[in-house]
Amino acid sequence: MNGFLSINRFVAVLVKEFLQMRRDRMTFAMMIALPIVQLLLFGYAINSDPRHMPTLIEMNDTGPVSRAMVSALSNSTYFDIQRPIAGASAAEKAFRHGDATFVVTIPPNFERDVIRGDRPKILIEADASDPTATGGAVAALSGIVSSAIGQALPGAVADLAAGPDPFGVIVHRHYNPAGITTYNIVPGLLAIILSMTMIMVTAIAIVRERERGTLETLIATPVRPAEVMAGKILPYVLVGFVQTAVFFIVARLLFNVPFDGGLGGFIIGLNLFIVVNLALGFLFSTVARNQMQAMQMSFFFIMPSILLSGFLFPFAGMPGWAQTLGTAIPATHFIRIIRKVMLKGATLPDLWPDMVALTAIMAVVTAVALFRYRQTLD
Amino acid sequence: MTSAGPEGAGAPPVIDVRNLTKRFGDKLVVDGFDMSVPRGAIYGFLGPNGSGKTTTIRMMCGLLTPDGGTGKCLGYDIVRQASEIKARVGYMTQRFSLYEDLSIRENLDFMARMYRMPKRRQRVTLALEDLGLADRAKQLAGTLSGGWKQRLALAACMIHDPELLLLDEPTAGVDPKARRDFWREIRSLADNGVTVLVSTHYMDEAVQCDHIAYIAYGRKLIDGASREIPSIVGLSTFEISGPDLRALEEALEDAPGVEQVARFGSVLHASGTDKAQLAAAVKALDGQDGVHVSERSTGLEEAFIHLMTGASDNYAADPSRKVPS
Incomplete structure (x- = not known):
């Protein structure tokens, strides 16, 4: 009698599930919206053959051949030539700041040397801390050179074009000369790990109080929103420190990732990043109506943190709107900080733009979270 | 203001609200509610489920903002001075709302900190002894029986020696013996000058009150001293x-x-x-x-x-x- 499966009971469970699904609009909307949003967002944004990489140029010669080379680089769409610089230290600084992916140096007397047949070399320095970002451009270089030659050497010196290339390029890969992907991924992972745990733990913080009914007792006391927020966030800052320590030990032992930069700047950046994520989680917590929704919102946020932050795919390779979106994501800035510090030996002065961005995001998120947090049950 | 409580005591009333109104969506939950509670009274707040008792209590202690009306609680405006009221009122929620995953002592300690009680440790120990839970202080609140949870909740909302206690159906789901003990406690608090507003739908609790307000459909229908209620009815x-x-x-x-x-x-x-x-x-x-x-x-x-x-x-x-x- 009881051994048989009952269609009626199965239908009862089925109907109940549909009813509950219909009542939980937010979850339902998420399930529908998720594939659409993610497809549109990531389908268009992600590009593993990035073009328009920010390029600075040191023009020590302005002859027609040099200009032909510059325009060939530009026409290839891989290189986005932004401004001229002077001197190796300026190039070094631009790399550490993250202003440039490439620095092109046309040597002095380039034009003369080409005509003499000395076959001079153009120096192309690449920020190889992200091998994916530079790979495509570097591979395209030989084609670019031939097109420049074709353009620049008509008439009198046309015969040069027929022989071996009248000039060449040397590529210097900085920071990660061997192009080890691990060096790029591992530092970024810290940002992702911290984002995930920090946002999730605080996202359920207020909702859990609401679900358990303890929120009523809490707000019946004279406690202020900022006190609740600070009190709920601080313990997890410590958790974030522990995670970071564990991360560095493992990164060092297993992956042998270097740490070349200044510790002070890194620690400030780390604190900012942890707090901004916790504040974000707290904000989700004030919006979500139950723990399930809080988790969904965290997940919804972590996806772009992985895909639009430059963690997996080169930031410079994304279209403008996606870069704008990525700039609003805290992980983007922390990934820059940690890569600069670990791979490029950056110190505090090199990290300012990222620090400012993180601080700005934190201010906005905190303000909205405190505004959203209600001292009443209305 | 001089239209103080039903007994017309000279002191200003502890709770004095006029024309309180609250709606949730298009449903009028509390409609033009007036009440005046004299100091030291045990004021019973009666009415069927959903009649607006909890909403009214929440408005009185600043947990909900009224849509209309004005009121004072302990002399503070219920809309603009909610935090002053919160600091001086003990509010016991209908549902157990302390932290089940904290121990008894930890819960009391948390509440004592919230109200910035001086000599906190001593105060908590005293509360534990009064409760008769000193030897179980480390037990998790979630593992207590209904009656003990309710006593703990009362101790928690009394930890800052409030002048006014708002108790929202405090004895729901508690056995008769525990209820009797609870009321003895309430009575002794009132004798010491604490004003108590207690909502209930137990008749045996209503008879314990000095004054009764009866509310249905968000409107107050009867308000008077307990002994006058039969003639009012x-x-x-x-x-x-x-x-x-x-x-x-x-x-x-x-x-x-x-x-x-x-x-x-x-x-x-x-x-x-x-x-x-x-x-x-x-x-x-x-x-x-x-x-x-x-x-x-x-x-x-x-x-x-x-x-x-x-x-x-x-x-x-x-x-x-x-x-x-």
């Missing part, structure tokens, strides 16, 4: 005794003019608002085998039964109908 009561109370009860229930029959030990109390009709109905039984009928004054019990049976749950019904008389 306007009920007449006869006491009937006889050998077969069951048969008598059945006979009375169908009789015209008899609005309620309640058994008190070995006698029945039959009550109704139309005294002549009621008298006729009970007199008809008088003189049967061993049946005795006598008129008696209507007690608080009969008045409450009358009030409570007059109104069912207030959740779904249309407020324009079915307002109990």
Whole structure:
């Protein structure tokens, strides 16, 4: 009698599930919206053959051949030539700041040397801390050179074009000369790990109080929103420190990732990043109506943190709107900080733009979270 | 302001609200509510489920913002000075709302910190001893029985020695013995000058109160000193005794003019608002085998039964109908 499966009971469970699904609009909307949003967002944004990489140029010669080379680089769409610089230290600084992916140096007397047949070399320095970002451009270089030659050497010196290339390029890969992907991924992972745990733990913080009914007792006391927020966030800052320590030990032992930069700047950046994520989680917590929704919102946020932050795919390779979106994501800035510090030996002065961005995001998120947090049950 | 509590004490009332109104969506939950609670009173707040008791209490302690009306609680404005009120009021929620995953001591300690109590450790230890839980201080609050949870909740909302206690159905789901102990505690607090506003739908609790406000469909219908309630309700009561109370009860229930029959030990109390009709109905039984009928004054019990049976749950019904008389 009881051994048989009952269609009626199965239908009862089925109907109940549909009813509950219909009542939980937010979850339902998420399930529908998720594939659409993610497809549109990531389908268009992600590009593993990035073009328009920010390029600075040191023009020590302005002859027609040099200009032909510059325009060939530009026409290839891989290189986005932004401004001229002077001197190796300026190039070094631009790399550490993250202003440039490439620095092109046309040597002095380039034009003369080409005509003499000395076959001079153009120096192309690449920020190889992200091998994916530079790979495509570097591979395209030989084609670019031939097109420049074709353009620049008509008439009198046309015969040069027929022989071996009248000039060449040397590529210097900085920071990660061997192009080890691990060096790029591992530092970024810290940002992702911290984002995930920090946002999730605080996202359920207020909702859990609401679900358990303890929120009523809490707000019946004279406690202020900022006190609740600070009190709920601080313990997890410590958790974030522990995670970071564990991360560095493992990164060092297993992956042998270097740490070349200044510790002070890194620690400030780390604190900012942890707090901004916790504040974000707290904000989700004030919006979500139950723990399930809080988790969904965290997940919804972590996806772009992985895909639009430059963690997996080169930031410079994304279209403008996606870069704008990525700039609003805290992980983007922390990934820059940690890569600069670990791979490029950056110190505090090199990290300012990222620090400012993180601080700005934190201010906005905190303000909205405190505004959203209600001292009443209305 | 001088229209203080029903007893008209000289001191300003502890709670003085006028025309409080609250709506959730298009549902009017509290409608033009007035109340004045004198210092040191135990004020009973009665009404069926969904009548707006919890909402009213929450507005009084600053947990909800009223949509209309004004009010003062302990002399502070309930809208603009909510944090002053929160610091001086002990509010015990209907549902147990302390941290189940904290121990008894940790919960009390948390609350004591919230109110920035001086000599916190001492205060908590004292509260634990008063509670009789000193030896179980490390037990998790979630593992306590209903009665103990309720006592812990009371201790927690008393930890800052509030002048006013707002208790929202504090004894729901608690056994009678624990309820009696609880009320003894409330009484002794009131004797020490604490004002208590307690919502309930237990009749035996209502009789413990000095004053009663009865609310249904978000409107206050009756407000007065407990001893005046029977006359306000306007009920007449006869006491009937006889050998077969069951048969008598059945006979009375169908009789015209008899609005309620309640058994008190070995006698029945039959009550109704139309005294002549009621008298006729009970007199008809008088003189049967061993049946005795006598008129008696209507007690608080009969008045409450009358009030409570007059109104069912207030959740779904249309407020324009079915307002109990």
